[in-house]
Amino acid sequence: MTSSSITLADVASQAGVSKMTVSKVINKKPGISETTRQRVMQAVDELGYTVHASARALAGGRTHTLGVVVSSLDSQYFSELMRGADMTARDAGLELLISTTRASHEHRNIGRLAHGLVDGLLMVFPASLAPYERSLRALSLPVVVIAPGTQASAEQQHFPSVDADHYSGARQAMQHLLSLGHRRIAFIGGPPHLTPSRERLRGYREGLLTASIAPDAALQVTSDFSQRSGFQAARELLALAERPTAIFALNDVSAFGAIEAIKDAGLRVPEDISVIGFDNIPQASQVFPALTTIEQPLLEMGAAGTRQLLNLIQGVGAVTDRLIVPTELIIRASTGPLLSVDRRM
Amino acid sequence: MTSSSITLADVASQAGVSKMTVSKVINKKPGISETTRQRVMQAVDELGYTVHASARALAGGRTHTLGVVVSSLDSQYFSELMRGADMTARDAGLELLISTTRASHEHRNIGRLAHGLVDGLLMVFPASLAPYERSLRALSLPVVVIAPGTQASAEQQHFPSVDADHYSGARQAMQHLLSLGHRRIAFIGGPPHLTPSRERLRGYREGLLTASIAPDAALQVTSDFSQRSGFQAARELLALAERPTAIFALNDVSAFGAIEAIKDAGLRVPEDISVIGFDNIPQASQVFPALTTIEQPLLEMGAAGTRQLLNLIQGVGAVTDRLIVPTELIIRASTGPLLSVDRRM
DNA sequence: ACGTGTAAGGTTAGCGGTAACTCAAAAGTA
DNA sequence: TACTTTTGAGTTACCGCTAACCTTACACGT
Secondary structure, three states, rough: HHHHHHHHHHHHHHHHHOOOHHHHHHOOOOOOOOHHHHHHHHHHHHHOOOHHHHHHHHHHOOOOOOEEOOOOOOOOOHHHHHHHHHHHHHHOEEEEEEEEEEOHHHHHHHHHHHHHHHHHHEOOOOOOOHHHHHHHHHOOOOEEOOOOOOOOOOOOOOOOOOEEOOOHHHHHHHHHHHHHHOOOOOEEEEEOOOOHHHHHHHHHHHHHHOOOOOHHHHHHEEEEOOHHHHHHHHHHHHHOOOOEEEEOOOOOHHHHHHHHHHOOOOOOOOOOEEOOOOOOOHHHHHOOOEEEEHHHHHHHHHHHHHHHHHHHOOOOOOOOOOOEEOOOEEEOOOOOOOHHHOOOO | OOHEEEEEEEHHHHHOOOHHHHHHHOOOOOOOOOOHHHHHHHHHHOOOOOOOOHHHHHHHHHOEEEEEEOOOOOOOOOOHHHHHHHHHHHHHHOOOEEEEOOOHHHHHHHHHHOOOOOOOEEEOOOOOOHHHHHHHHHOOEEEEEEEOOOOOOOOOOOOOOEOOOOOHHHHHHHHHHHHHOOEEEEEEOOOOOOOOHHHHHHHHHHHHOOOEEEEEEEHHEEEOHHHHHHHHHHHHHHHHOOOOOEEEEOHHHHHHHHHHHHHHHOOEEEEEEEEEEOOOOOHOOOOOOOOEEEEEEHHHHHHHHHHHHHHHHHHOOOOOOEEEEEEEEEOOOOOOOOOOOOOOO
16 A cells, blocks of 8 residues: 555554654644653654645534635736745645635635634635635634735625735835935826725825925826836826826836836936835846835735734634735835936936 | 535435435436426525535545646746646636655655546646656556656657647748748757757758758857846857857747847847747847747647646547647748848948 | 346445553552 | 542544435236
8 A cells, every 4th residue: 555545543653652642742742751652653653654635624514724725826926925925824724725726706615614624714815805704704704905905894804914005105116216305206006996005105105295295197107017007007198298206106016117118218216316115026026226115024024924823713813904014115216316406407 | 604614415305315416417327307307406505505625636536636736836838737727627627736756755745646636647848857767657547748858768668648730840940031032040949968959950950951051150150048048048149250140049939039239249130130939938029129939839738738647648639759740930020031241230 | 937137225344543441560559 | 548639541422414225016928
């Protein structure tokens, strides 16, 4: 037979103890003498025993697996987030089951997940929770939401969540540009129905206010997070009679588009126009000029969300309803001091 | 109680049949009359029953789950590949469990996966299979490798694999450039220990040969797949006394770097230099000028790999040892006909 | 009328663990 | 010494499902 069919009973007889004793050793339960423990561990090693996940789940009522539900795998952010989640889960002895939800049968899927596959669910970047709401409640399955795209509406009970501090991050970005002397600062925003867009916009506006700068509607343009739309947004800004000296793009990718547009127009970054992004995706440090940006602590968010979920499952430890993790200003080469006006034609 | 504790027995009593009958209906086993089947299905719907995955796995010996082992989630290619795998797996009624292997305890992990969690393994983009080889064999677990980075060495028994036709893809790229009249064609290559790099290089060389063009070592430069290194590689090429009229970059990302370098040098794409990439990543169509490239059929590769694995698990259907899926030339705006020499400076 | 084949459904016995309890021996107590 | 407590380990009874076998009823040919 294959080595995969080694069972508790095999280890037990090898070690000369009962199955239950082996089980207790494996699960680090108390009530086992050190001598026995070592004998059992030796048998485990000799036989190469690993616990059978399904059997354990069936008998124990816990699957030792966390489900991750994500709408799309190609998000730039997902990978880093998962690193954090993975580390935390592994440390706690749990597996991570990543599931992509597609089309409209999400709730059906969730049901299947819940029933004997996972102990809890991490919802990552859900555009909306509405489709899941009902089945999630019905299953009474622990759920933590990471980076909810939309704000939970008032009437809707929301789940514990973890998110970056979009507002303060935007304030940091503005603070940076203002301290460089910029006053004519444009904002490339995003879809207004998404909370991150709105919060970053709020940070932009309030940043201007603290410097007593009146917001200029012409300096607020909209993108859809893509490089192409960042490119077009920047083009509009460059066509302005009085063009901005700095651009705050609400994400790195649209900042790339903006830089491209600026170069295309024969201008230089940051000498003519400073550009700051948001997210600090890996490419941000690779492009030329390297992008100054606001880092979302994705790894930490993944880890924190997972910790919350573990607490929820074990019913011990505090669970924060809404955990906001701080962002960080990463200064690179795409921002620079405002040069005197006459220097710039 | 929660609705998740609905079991076969509940459905059985609701429908007035035995557990086994319900099980047969659920699993579409023969020997059930249409009348009974409908009665059972109705009870299933009314109660909202879903099978308990662990119980089924324990009793049936099959987990109905496929494991996906991937070294990193941030690959541009992974998402599309997974779409293909996911669709195929779901159609067959299986879940996909995505697991990232980190650090050195891969084989330990694989053991845990195998033992009651998955029926088979899809290894995606493994740089090398060596670390897994032993545990995989020991577990006698069905395995299919998607896009092996390195060629399985002769002495090493290899697993069934699926890969894109890197060689023919490179030939397609060359054919395209040659048909546009280019003869001085440069190649931005990759790390020579990786099979895709080598195969694409081979396609480049043989493409030149078919046009009776003698390879010029100065036109073959190396990158590490990154945009930055593509940028630098292109810079070297531009500094040549007799610079190329077309560049074939072995992946899209380094092609982006090349285009950046060309623009930086004040030249235009494709008027001065044509650029073709490889992979057809989503951004390829978003950049300016849109990138002509060779598409790797990732979705199809994911689906094909999964189909192979399913065949392996069920022990029926043919399993091809080494399945090579064809690539496709995607013509966009970054390549153009060779303009007469005097037109260019 | 009789076996015999077949379709529809039921019965039994686990899969490999764990929770909850029981029990025996060692250790503490007066 | 006799009694209680503690500690270490074993027993029992499932968890929810399915493989494999078994039963029944009816159709069929001869």
